[in-house]
Structure formats: C-alpha cells, structure tokens
Amino acid sequence: MSDRITIETLGHKGDGIAHEGGAAIFVPFTLPGETVNVSRDGARARLLSVETPSPERVPAPCPHFGVCGGCELQHMSEDAYRSFKRGTVTEAFRRAGLDAEVADLVPCAPASRRRAVFSALRIDNRVLFGFHEALSHRIVSIHTCLVVVPEIATRLAFLEKLAIALIDRKRELRMVVTHTTAGLDIAVSDAAKVDARLRQRVLELALAPGIARLSVDGETIVEPQAPRLDVDGLGVLLPPGAFLQAVAQAERAMAEVALAHLAKAKRVADLFCGIGTFTLRLARRQAVHGVEFDTPALAALDAAHRGVPGLKPITTERRDLYRRPLTTKDLSRFDGVLFDPPRAGAEAQCRELARSTVKRVAAVSCNPTTLARDAAILVEGGYKLLSVTPIDQFLWSHHIEAVALFER
Known part of the structure; x- marks a missing residue:
C-alpha cells in the first residue's frame, strides 16, 4: 500500500520531510515541493515514485544511486546542493545561539576522494x-x-x-x-x-x-x-588504517584557512594532530606542539620532520584529549591553537580554552553540530567568532567539513 505526500523541507541528513497528523515522515531521495508516492514504515518511508518533481531535481550520474548509501544527494541541482550544505552549517550555529558569518561552500570535484x-x-x-x-x-x-x-x-x-x-x-x-x-x-x-x-x-x-x-x-x-x-611537500609514511583527510584538495583548503588565521602566532598547539596534516604545514613558520593519542600517527609525524631543513621546532605528546585535555596552565605556553577532533568534537578541551589566554583558535570539524556546540563554549568564554568556512570533501553526501576561526 502506498501513500501520496508532499515534501516540505530537507532534514540535516538530506532526507525529505513531510508531516501527517503532526508526525514527521522522512523520505530519502526527495526534494522540497515534490509530490511523491511512498511506502511507509513508521517515521521513515521508501520512495516509490515522484509524481510532481522539483525544478531542482536532476538525473543522478551514478548507476548505484538510490541503493548505495554513500551518495544520497546526487538528485539535487548544483545550486540546491551547495545551498543545502552551506545551510547545514548555518543552521547548526543558529541552533547553538550563534549568528555566524558562513562563507560560500568550497566545492569538491568528482573522482577526488583518495x-x-x-x-x-x-x-x-x-x-x-x-x-x-x-x-x-x-x-x-x-x-x-x-x-x-x-x-x-x-x-x-x-x-x-x-x-x-x-x-x-x-x-x-x-x-x-x-x-x-x-x-x-x-x-x-x-x-x-x-x-x-x-x-x-x-x-x-x-x-x-x-x-x-x-x-x-x-x-x-x-x-x-x-x-x-605528500603533506605540503613532505613525505609522511602512512600507518595502516591511519586517519587522514579524504580529499587532498579539501585538506589544502582547510589548511589555507586555518594557517592564515594563525600566521602571526609564535607558538601553536595542534590538538588531535594525527599524522601531522596541519602540524607540518604550521612548522614552516612557527614552533608547533602536536598532541595525539594514536601512537603510530605520532611516530609517523616524528619521522616526517626529522632532518628536514627549514622547519621550526616540532614537539609531540601522546595524550587522550578527551580524558585529559590541555589545561589552562598547559595552554599558557601558546598564543595559537588548532584542533581537529573526531565527530564527537572537543567539548572538554574547549572548556579549558575558554578559560585560557590563547589569542587565536582555528577549529576544524566534520560535524557542524558539535562544532557549533564547541564554538558556543568559546564565545561564552570571551572569544569572538570571526567566520565559518564550509568545505565539501564528501561529495553528494550530507556530510560537511567546516573551519571556524576565533580570536580573543
């Protein structure tokens, strides 16, 4: 049995949302304004057919679209897609009570995910x-x-x-x-x-x-x-399965935004530094202290910078920043901080930063919700939120990276 419904808006995961009897119905692969026929299963529904398509609907380029769970937004026009991704970040900050200046989306090309x-x-x-x-x-x-x-x-x-x-x-x-x-x-x-x-x-x-x-x-x-x-011209040996940014061009875009903000800092802490994606770039100009819990990642970073002429000093520390964030006393050594945590964000670390004297902070995140939460903590602690830049490296999915810049 099928139901005929009209999609009203998009959820933050890209599903179309309709309402019936006051209850929300989530329908993947649909767009606002479309009349669709669906098969319902509680709050979720399976799209059977599109009766009245949106002007923003385009043919999906991939033959696996609609079945594979990786690229759920291929049916959106380029303008609608960019607006949705930027809007995801804007809405996350709005819900956190922040009026953020969100830049245009930095796009991601097909065939670029490494x-x-x-x-x-x-x-x-x-x-x-x-x-x-x-x-x-x-x-x-x-x-x-x-x-x-x-x-x-x-x-x-x-x-x-x-x-x-x-x-x-x-x-x-x-x-x-x-x-x-x-x-x-x-x-x-x-x-x-x-x-x-x-x-x-x-x-x-x-x-x-x-x-x-x-x-x-x-x-x-x-x-x-x-x-x-290749990290800014330096070769880094990749530990098996180690984390890295999925798209090299997106990594460079994140680094460009964050490093420009921290350019005047003399000593920077790079938290959740991984294999040194940002650490090695920062060390072109300033002394850097990289903090990471993953031992193989730190070993790769240590090996990458040894013997490289022209780099500023790099020190490293193995530390679980969720259990033991850098304290305000620890942070007093730095005038700049960059952090790039997992999806859970850096709440504990931001509470310490909010009480610190660090002048400039660059936050990189793959989760707008936790980034906005962490930003609100920093703003409440006296930081000014300067800008947020959304960067696409998960093409045709609802996932989005963003870089937020703060100064005290």
Missing part, C-alpha cells in the same frame, strides 16, 4: 563486495564509483578478488583503501585467519602493480613500497 572503506560479506556461496545501503547492514555490490580517485575506481575488481580470498565465513570484512604516492595502501580487518596457504595466495595477489602495502588485522603481509602521503 580513501574509501569497502565491506564484504559471505552469503551462502557468494560474496557481496561494496558499500552499505543507507541505514542498513546490507551490502550493495558495486562496479563503479564516481567519487574515488581513478587509481581506486579502476581496481574495484581486483579489490573484490582480494576480499573474496580473505573473507571470514562468519564476519563482515572491512577494507580501507588509500591512494598514496607509492600506490594503494590496503588495510583489511576482520579477515579469516591467515595461515600459510592463505598468506601465499594473498601475497600473489598483492604483488600486482600499483599496490604499495597490504596489511591484515594489523599485520603487514607485503609492502613492495612504503606508502607515503
């Missing part, structure tokens, strides 16, 4: 390899992907073959694939037990051209070439 996370699962005698459906544990088998770099997109059949060789009969396999200057870095987790026979099989596969390293559940199986990333 990292992808694939899944594989054995179902009876076949293996499904691809991405998850939206809000589901089901896996969509894919034969193309328009957002990843060609070096990954052209190797999908090879990656599937590798997943089939390594898959466990009872667990879902996870495969993180990163394009590096040396080739693909492939980090597999939740794989089958690698015995001598399986090791020989995957060795034969992974010695194919263009593969820099294969690791399985933390063990390096083969590494023909050290997988390195």
Whole structure:
C-alpha cells in the first residue's frame, strides 16, 4: 500500500520531510515541493515514485544511486546542493545561539576522494563486495564509483578478488583503501585467519602493480613500497588504517584557512594532530606542539620532520584529549591553537580554552553540530567568532567539513 505526500523541507541528513497528523515522515531521495508516492514504515518511508518533481531535481550520474548509501544527494541541482550544505552549517550555529558569518561552500570535484572503506560479506556461496545501503547492514555490490580517485575506481575488481580470498565465513570484512604516492595502501580487518596457504595466495595477489602495502588485522603481509602521503611537500609514511583527510584538495583548503588565521602566532598547539596534516604545514613558520593519542600517527609525524631543513621546532605528546585535555596552565605556553577532533568534537578541551589566554583558535570539524556546540563554549568564554568556512570533501553526501576561526 502506498501513500501520496508532499515534501516540505530537507532534514540535516538530506532526507525529505513531510508531516501527517503532526508526525514527521522522512523520505530519502526527495526534494522540497515534490509530490511523491511512498511506502511507509513508521517515521521513515521508501520512495516509490515522484509524481510532481522539483525544478531542482536532476538525473543522478551514478548507476548505484538510490541503493548505495554513500551518495544520497546526487538528485539535487548544483545550486540546491551547495545551498543545502552551506545551510547545514548555518543552521547548526543558529541552533547553538550563534549568528555566524558562513562563507560560500568550497566545492569538491568528482573522482577526488583518495580513501574509501569497502565491506564484504559471505552469503551462502557468494560474496557481496561494496558499500552499505543507507541505514542498513546490507551490502550493495558495486562496479563503479564516481567519487574515488581513478587509481581506486579502476581496481574495484581486483579489490573484490582480494576480499573474496580473505573473507571470514562468519564476519563482515572491512577494507580501507588509500591512494598514496607509492600506490594503494590496503588495510583489511576482520579477515579469516591467515595461515600459510592463505598468506601465499594473498601475497600473489598483492604483488600486482600499483599496490604499495597490504596489511591484515594489523599485520603487514607485503609492502613492495612504503606508502607515503605528500603533506605540503613532505613525505609522511602512512600507518595502516591511519586517519587522514579524504580529499587532498579539501585538506589544502582547510589548511589555507586555518594557517592564515594563525600566521602571526609564535607558538601553536595542534590538538588531535594525527599524522601531522596541519602540524607540518604550521612548522614552516612557527614552533608547533602536536598532541595525539594514536601512537603510530605520532611516530609517523616524528619521522616526517626529522632532518628536514627549514622547519621550526616540532614537539609531540601522546595524550587522550578527551580524558585529559590541555589545561589552562598547559595552554599558557601558546598564543595559537588548532584542533581537529573526531565527530564527537572537543567539548572538554574547549572548556579549558575558554578559560585560557590563547589569542587565536582555528577549529576544524566534520560535524557542524558539535562544532557549533564547541564554538558556543568559546564565545561564552570571551572569544569572538570571526567566520565559518564550509568545505565539501564528501561529495553528494550530507556530510560537511567546516573551519571556524576565533580570536580573543
């Protein structure tokens, strides 16, 4: 049985929203003003057909659109898409009680994502390899992907073959694939037990051209070439599965905004610094103290800057900033702070910053809601919110990066 409803607005995750009897109905792949036929399941509904399309509706370029959960906004015109993403950030700050100056969206090009996370699962005698459906544990088998770099997109059949060789009969396999200057870095987790026979099989596969390293559940199986990333001209050895910004161009855009704001600082703390995405760039001009909990990431940062002429001093510290944020006393050594936390944000650290004497702060975030929350803490502590710049690196999805700048 189907229902005919009219979409009123978009939610922050890109779903169309209608109301019936005072209750909200969420319909993926729809746009405001559209009359659609849906199959309802509680508050959520499945789109069956579009009766009256929006002028902003365009043909989706990917054949997997509507099934694959990765790119849920391909049906939006470019103008509507940019407006939605910028509006997501504006609305998050409005809900936090902040009147933020939000810049235009910095766009993201197709075929630019250098990292992808694939899944594989054995179902009876076949293996499904691809991405998850939206809000589901089901896996969509894919034969193309328009957002990843060609070096990954052209190797999908090879990656599937590798997943089939390594898959466990009872667990879902996870495969993180990163394009590096040396080739693909492939980090597999939740794989089958690698015995001598399986090791020989995957060795034969992974010695194919263009593969820099294969690791399985933390063990390096083969590494023909050290997988390195270019960070502002410096080579950083990538630990298996380590975090990095998904799109190199987006990373440069974030760094450009944040570093320009911190240019006059003499000593900067880079919190949640990871492998040194911002630390190494900052060290071109000022002394930097990088703080991170992940030991391999810190080791990669330490190795990257040693012996490089012209860099200012870099010190590092392993510290869980959620449990032990830098205190106001710790922060007194710095006149600039940059932080780029996980999606949960940096609430505890911002409460310390709000009581500090740090002059300038640059906040990088992949979650507008927690960024706005943290911004409100800083503003309440006496900082002025100067600007917010939304940066797209998750093309055709509702996810958005942003850089917020503060000064005291």
